[in-house]
Amino acid sequence: MWPRAVHGPQCWTSICVIKYMLVVQGSIFFMGLLMILGRTPMSVSRISIQTCDQTEGTIPSKWSTFSLLASATYKIVKPRNYTNLESKRFAYMVLGPRRIDIEGLQETIDRDVFWVTFKDKSGDIFSPRATHNGARNALLHYVVNMASHTLNGGYLYYIFMDDDIVLSLRNDGNVNWKPWKQMKNNTFERFEDFLLDFRPAVGYVRFQDNWRQPTDASRSTDLHHDFDECFNAFHKDTLSFLLPYDTHFDYDSWYTGGWIARHHMGMLYHSYRMQCNSLYIDNTIHGGRSDRYKAGYDYAKARDYIKSAIKPTSTMLQKSVLQADSEGKGLQPIGRMPGEPKVKGDHSYLITDEFISSNFIKYHPMIQKIMSWRKTPEVERILHLRTRNESRFIPDSLYTDSPTRFWVPKSKQKSRKTNKHRHSHIRRREWH
Ligand SMILES: *[C@@H]1O[C@H](CO)[C@@H](O)[C@H](O)[C@H]1NC(C)=O
Ligand SMILES: *[C@@H]1O[C@H](CO)[C@@H](O)[C@H](O)[C@H]1NC(C)=O
Ligand SMILES: *[C@@H]1O[C@H](CO)[C@@H](O)[C@H](O)[C@H]1NC(C)=O
Numbered sequence: 001m002w003p004r005a006v007h008g009p010q011c012w013t014s015i016c017v018i019k020y021m022l023v024v025q026g027s028i029f030f031m032g033l034l035m036i037l038g039r040t041p042m043s044v045s046r047i048s049i050q051t052c053d054q055t056e057g058t059i060p061s062k063w064s065t066f067s068l069l070a071s072a073t074y075k076i077v078k079p080r081n082y083t084n085l086e087s088k089r090f091a092y093m094v095l096g097p098r099r100i101d102i103e104g105l106q107e108t109i110d111r112d113v114f115w116v117t118f119k120d121k122s123g124d125i126f127s128p129r130a131t132h133n134g135a136r137n138a139l140l141h142y143v144v145n146m147a148s149h150t151l152n153g154g155y156l157y158y159i160f161m162d163d164d165i166v167l168s169l170r171n172d173g174n175v176n177w178k179p180w181k182q183m184k185n186n187t188f189e190r191f192e193d194f195l196l197d198f199r200p201a202v203g204y205v206r207f208q209d210n211w212r213q214p215t216d217a218s219r220s221t222d223l224h225h226d227f228d229e230c231f232n233a234f235h236k237d238t239l240s241f242l243l244p245y246d247t248h249f250d251y252d253s254w255y256t257g258g259w260i261a262r263h264h265m266g267m268l269y270h271s272y273r274m275q276c277n278s279l280y281i282d283n284t285i286h287g288g289r290s291d292r293y294k295a296g297y298d299y300a301k302a303r304d305y306i307k308s309a310i311k312p313t314s315t316m317l318q319k320s321v322l323q324a325d326s327e328g329k330g331l332q333p334i335g336r337m338p339g340e341p342k343v344k345g346d347h348s349y350l351i352t353d354e355f356i357s358s359n360f361i362k363y364h365p366m367i368q369k370i371m372s373w374r375k376t377p378e379v380e381r382i383l384h385l386r387t388r389n390e391s392r393f394i395p396d397s398l399y400t401d402s403p404t405r406f407w408v409p410k411s412k413q414k415s416r417k418t419n420k421h422r423h424s425h426i427r428r429r430e431w432h
Contacts, residue, residue, distance in 0.1 A: 074116065074127040074138040080146060087150035088112050089157065090192055093139045095132070096163025098122045104167075104188050111192070112155070114143050115163075132293070133257035136160055137244035141378075144239070148378035155236060157195050157203070158243070162230040166282040167191075170206060173217030175278040187279060194276040195233055199344035201269035202242070203233040205279035212334050215277050221341040222275040225266055225322075225398070226334050229258040230283045237349035240383055241268060241356075241370060248305060248365060253296030260366075263306055267320040269349065270398040271342040309364035317359055320397045337398065348390050350383065355393040 090111045094102070097119035107113050115123030116139035118130070125142050127135045140158065147154025167187045176183050177197065184190040195203050204227045207213045213224050234243060242264050249256035265273045303321055310317045353374075360367045373379055380386070 073129070074125045074135075074142065075121075076124070076142065077121045077126050078124050080124070082146045082149045085150055087147060087152050087154050089155055090159060090195075091143050091147070091155040091157070092159045092161055092188075093136070093143055094123075094161045094163050095135055095139065096123075100163060102163070104186050111188070112143075114139060114146075116142075131247065131250045132254045133245035133247045133250055137247070140239075140244055144382060145378045148381035153384070154382040157192075157233045157235060158239065159233040160229065160231070162283065164283065164285045165230050166285070167205070167231065168280050168282070170217075170278050170280045175217055175220055177220035177278075183278065191233070191276060191279055194279070197343075198274055198341075199235065200233070200274035200341070201235050201238050201272035201344075201349050202265055203274055203276060204228070205231060205276045205281055207280075208282050208284065213275060214336055215275070216336075217277065220277055222277055223271065223273065223337045223339060223341045224275060224335070225262060225273075225337050227262070227273075227275065228281070228283065229261075231281055235344075235349050236382065237351075238269065239379065240349075240374060240385065241351040244369075244373060246366060246369060249302055250294070252294070252298065252301070254294045255296065256299070256302045259299055259302055260306060263302075263321060266322070266398040267317050268351065268393075268395045268397070270320075270337070270396045271339050272344060272349070272396065274341040305366060309360055309366040311359055311361060314359040316397045317395065322398075339398075342396075347394065350385070350388065350390050350393065352390060352393050353385070355395075 088108075088110050092105065092111065092113045094113065094115045096115065096117060098117050099115045099122035105113055114125075116125050116127050116135050117123035118126075118128050118135060120126075125139060127138045130138055140160075143158065144154070169185065169187055169190065171180070171183075177194075184193050191203070191205065198221065206215050207228050209228070213222070213227050215222055242261050245257035246260045247257055248260075262273075307318065307321050310321070312318065356367065356371070362368075362371075374383070374385060
């Protein structure tokens with residue numbers, strides 16, 4: 001029922017009410033039209049970028065906004081120009097309060113190092129108010145934008161890193177994957193060698209929490225679900241789905257974005273998320289951010305969020321979303337995962353439009369954000385989503401009916417044998 005017109009000095013006249021209702025109806029119709037056209041009138045979250053002149057305090061020369069991406073505003077403080085340059089293969093994307101020297105991490109002919117800082121403007125970009133995930137997304141966006149201007153379409157690996165990690169070599173047991181004299185002795189070079197030889201979808205290293213990321217020193221690689229985010233390398237093609245981090249739950253906990261990303265990895269690239277056992281990270285210092293971190297463990301919400309984005313008919317993906325409870329304990333898949341880490345073959349990590357539309361619900365916010373990211377011109381330029389001639393994407397899913405607990409008994413871990421032929425298909429010098 002329309003509201004009835006009431007006549008009186010304080011009340012609207014019937015004409016006013018009719019006009020008012022027309023405006024309301026018109027707006028609803030207009031919003032509906034926008035939705036039909038595939039735009040959403042209210043952006044859920046956004047990245048806005050302020051490009052400043054080199055000198056501080058000048059008027060911003062340009063603003064850009066990408067709706068539906070992580071909420072992060074950043075300012076470019078040290079612009080680079082990559083137009084017409086060949087791209088390197090490794091982009092390190094470091095997050096910290098201020099830029100510091102990290103031993104062994106100089107730029108090389110194959111490595112760029114970008115910083116996002118939140119305490120001062122000593123990095124490449126400055127993002128003082130963003131959440132952890134938001135700041136990473138801001139830097140990712142900036143680096144992808146740089147990469148999209150290069151001649152050969154950008155980096156092979158995008159490597160997120162916290163400034164306060166201590167990376168060291170581990171030469172115990174049989175963690176080498178080639179003769180020791182060929183193993184690199186610089187930490188970051190060894191990591192890059194690992195990425196080139198195994199081509200993981202996501203690469204990471206041994207961590208101080210051995211209970212969370214147990215390591216078998218008789219092997220060069222291990223496979224986990226719950227690995228720490230402080231040092232993760234993403235193969236370029238995984239940018240078609242795994243990144244940017246979903247910031248939907250940042251209001252509640254900064255852990256959840258990474259938790260969601262690791263579930264996506266489990267659904268799509270199970271055997272290709274790989275730990276390098278000959279490198280180790282200590283991350284106990286935590287320089288200047290413990291006061292900022294929003295911690296929470298209600299992963300049940302995140303689990304429902306992911307599950308509700310997958311079509312009910314995609315049973316394999318549905319089953320890959322593991323159990324979680326509101327305390328984040330007990331049902332988390334901690335420890336070594338079933339299966340073996342695999343060296344990448346000829347298949348592509350690129351998630352196609354066709355794969356998304358047949359397995360996910362288009363209007364779900366998780367999928368809308370991914371689609372909106374994929375449609376940005378810079379992502380289009382580095383992934384060539386619409387012009388690349390890829391065959392279907394076939395997910396490598398962690399498919400389990402039961403159990404949903406992945407604690408591997410100690411005795412079982414020890415009895416694992418290394419397979420000498422496991423890495424016989426190591427590929428080199430290729431750009432995919
Ligand atoms: C970047 O470099 C290219 C040539 O390599 C030049 O044409 C372009 O103007 C430069 N852009 C900026 C913003 O300086
Ligand atoms: C690393 O150091 C070891 C022992 O000092 C040496 O034998 C090996 O050749 C070095 N590796 C490289 C790639 O230089
Ligand atoms: C794409 O792949 C199909 C099937 O493999 C092939 O017939 C076609 O020529 C390819 N197109 C391009 C542009 O490479």
